[in-house]
Amino acid sequence: MGMTMTQKILAEHAGLESVKAGQLIKVKVDMVLGNDITTPVAVKEFEKIGAGKVFDVNKIAIVPDHFTPNKDIKSAEQVKMIREFSKKMGIVNFFEVGQMGVEHALLPEKGLVVAGDVVIGADSHTCTYGALGAFSTGVGSTDMAAAMATGETWFKVPEAIKFVLEGKPGKWVSGKDIILHIIGKIGVDGALYKSMEFTGEGLNYLSMDDRFAIANMAIEAGAKNGIFEVDEKTLDYIAEHSNKPYKIFKADEDAEYVEVYKIDLSTLRPTVAFPHLPENTRSIDEVGDIKIHQVVIGSCTNGRIEDLRIAAEVLKGKKVHPDVRCIIIPATQKIWKQAMNEGLFDIFIDAGAAVSTPTCGPCLGGHMGILAEGERAVATTNRNFVGRMGHPRSEVYLASPAVAAASAIAGKIASPE
Amino acid sequence: MNVRGKVIKYGDNIDTDVIIPARYLNTSDPAELAKHCMEDLDKDFVNKVQPGDIVVAGKNFGCGSSREHAPIALKASGVSCVIADTFARIFYRNSINIGLPIVECPEAANDIEDGDEVWVDFDTGTIVNHTKGSTYKAAPFPDFLQELISSGGLIEYVKKQAQGGAL
Numbered sequence: 001m002g003m004t005m006t007q008k009i010l011a012e013h014a015g016l017e018s019v020k021a022g023q024l025i026k027v028k029v030d031m032v033l034g035n036d037i038t039t040p041v042a043v044k045e046f047e048k049i050g051a052g053k054v055f056d057v058n059k060i061a062i063v064p065d066h067f068t069p070n071k072d073i074k075s076a077e078q079v080k081m082i083r084e085f086s087k088k089m090g091i092v093n094f095f096e097v098g099q100m101g102v103e104h105a106l107l108p109e110k111g112l113v114v115a116g117d118v119v120i121g122a123d124s125h126t127c128t129y130g131a132l133g134a135f136s137t138g139v140g141s142t143d144m145a146a147a148m149a150t151g152e153t154w155f156k157v158p159e160a161i162k163f164v165l166e167g168k169p170g171k172w173v174s175g176k177d178i179i180l181h182i183i184g185k186i187g188v189d190g191a192l193y194k195s196m197e198f199t200g201e202g203l204n205y206l207s208m209d210d211r212f213a214i215a216n217m218a219i220e221a222g223a224k225n226g227i228f229e230v231d232e233k234t235l236d237y238i239a240e241h242s243n244k245p246y247k248i249f250k251a252d253e254d255a256e257y258v259e260v261y262k263i264d265l266s267t268l269r270p271t272v273a274f275p276h277l278p279e280n281t282r283s284i285d286e287v288g289d290i291k292i293h294q295v296v297i298g299s300c301t302n303g304r305i306e307d308l309r310i311a312a313e314v315l316k317g318k319k320v321h322p323d324v325r326c327i328i329i330p331a332t333q334k335i336w337k338q339a340m341n342e343g344l345f346d347i348f349i350d351a352g353a354a355v356s357t358p359t360c361g362p363c364l365g366g367h368m369g370i371l372a373e374g375e376r377a378v379a380t381t382n383r384n385f386v387g388r389m390g391h392p393r394s395e396v397y398l399a400s401p402a403v404a405a406a407s408a409i410a411g412k413i414a415s416p417e
Numbered sequence: 418m419n420v421r422g423k424v425i426k427y428g429d430n431i432d433t434d435v436i437i438p439a440r441y442l443n444t445s446d447p448a449e450l451a452k453h454c455m456e457d458l459d460k461d462f463v464n465k466v467q468p469g470d471i472v473v474a475g476k477n478f479g480c481g482s483s484r485e486h487a488p489i490a491l492k493a494s495g496v497s498c499v500i501a502d503t504f505a506r507i508f509y510r511n512s513i514n515i516g517l518p519i520v521e522c523p524e525a526a527n528d529i530e531d532g533d534e535v536w537v538d539f540d541t542g543t544i545v546n547h548t549k550g551s552t553y554k555a556a557p558f559p560d561f562l563q564e565l566i567s568s569g570g571l572i573e574y575v576k577k578q579a580q581g582g583a584l
Binding site for chain 2: 024037038040041044045048049050051066067071072074075078121122123124126138139140141142143145146149150154156188189192193219222224277364365366383385386387388392
């Protein structure tokens with residue numbers, strides 16, 4: 001029986017010839033990640049093990065990004081604790097405010113993840129690195145602690161769903177619209193425990209930033225991981241960002257998939273997920289008249305340079321609606337500088353938008369744009385659960401940066417067309 | 418091991434943001450987290466939950482964020498077990514790792530109602546609904562997970578391995 005991309009990566013990291021779905025295996029990890037919310041719990045658990053040192057000071061990344069720059073005393077104490085832990089352990093990849101970014105934008109940019117890697121992170125959106133042809137998945141703090149000590153973790157080998165992407169998407173259809181469309185189709189548990197493997201000639205039309213957005217939201221369909229076939233674009237990205245050796249894993253011809261979906265990208269429309277689940281999707285043509293109070297453009301899903309460029313294209317020469325706060329959050333320092341140098345900030349600020357330093361901030365209702373009771377936001381983030389961005393009776397509509405920017409101008413959910 | 422308790426029932430796709438909202442994640446103190454458990458879904462949960470109570474829910478329980486604070490908050494609230502149709506995978510791992518017993522059993526999740534008195538035996542996967550007089554059977558955990566659970570969670574398991582010279 002053939003293996004999927006994911007199964008091949010897992011087999012190699014388990015030191016096995018082959019694996020099959022359902023098998024429980026122990027694998028070596030190439031990178032262990034944590035943030036300022038999950039790492040404090042991991043440090044406490046790590047100390048209980050009594051290992052004294054981490055398995056490899058180069059293979060752990062700690063990124064305080066959720067409540068940073070720290071929003072209050074308690075969150076400052078949490079970062080202080082993990083900063084001291086990182087220093088004591090000699091962890092090389094601790095990213096302080098001023099160098100940090102939203103973790104899943106930062107790690108690829110810093111070249112810390114490449115094709116063929118196994119990465120676990122105490123953050124559910126760790127699945128983002130599947131865009132690079134890596135196996136990466138979210139775990140909890142205790143799993144992070146154990147892996148920091150041993151360099152290993154356990155997995156149940158997942159079954160897979162194959163998504164064959166075909167055709168060229170329209171100008172305003174981005175990776176975000178594609179993944180929202182898919183989640184709308186299969187549901188928030190449509191890929192539960194499974195891999196989502198993306199392939200097909202449609203990949204030719206998807207930039208790395210599109211692919212990061214798609215892989216990022218695999219968790220929103222319940223998936224263990226999302227992974228893209230490696231192509232020229234992946235290799236160019238890796239060459240530009242990393243010196244780490246990489247390995248390309250291709251699915252076998254006879255790999256088994258529990259389901260195969262063919263998706264014609266040319267037929268997709270800009271897509272919006274209504275409250276309070278990412279599966280509640282509607283095409284932009286069916287959204288109706290939804291007045292909004294806030295727009296957030298940023299996050300590990302859509303805070304990359306292409307996202308900011310398209311937002312700027314829509315906002316150029318226009319004004320944010322007087323009833324709307326438009327908050328733009330470049331995901332990393334590098335993206336921030338690039339956006340500044342490209343003149344995007346002039347466009348944003350002239351339009352009446354606020355530009356923030358990198359942070360996860362409002363995405364999880366942390367800070368930098370919390371919603372009051374009854375308020376509605378269009379956000380390029382990844383979750384629209386009850387209370388996600390603030391008050392339990394506020395609402396989040398998930399959309400692409402183009403739709404978010406157009407909505408900021410219109411004061412209601414609007415098409416960029 | 419077995420537990421007995423009164424059921425608090427919820428629906429499908431109970432996400433970790435409602436189990437413990439992110440605005441309270443500037444601490445990892447279990448007692449502090451328990452004060453806000455389920456707050457955005459059911460404000461009354463913290464008042465009505467009694468030690469030993471069992472949470473029963475539908476599909477995809479614990480979806481969303483990887484925050485281990487979610488099973489920690491439930492455990493610290495006194496919840497003795499969660500029964501669901503299915504669990505989101507990170508929540509599933511986290512619960513086993515921190516020692517919050519969970520049972521995946523679609524039949525039980527569907528049939529059990531709020532307020533029912535339920536007994537769960539983890540060794541055999543047997544669930545008895547004393548209110549309705551029904552019995553349900555869940556699939557037992559695979560051997561490796563049983564070993565993890567009987568070691569007292571992942572950290573104890575890793576410690577045991579370390580003592581065996583495997584680390």
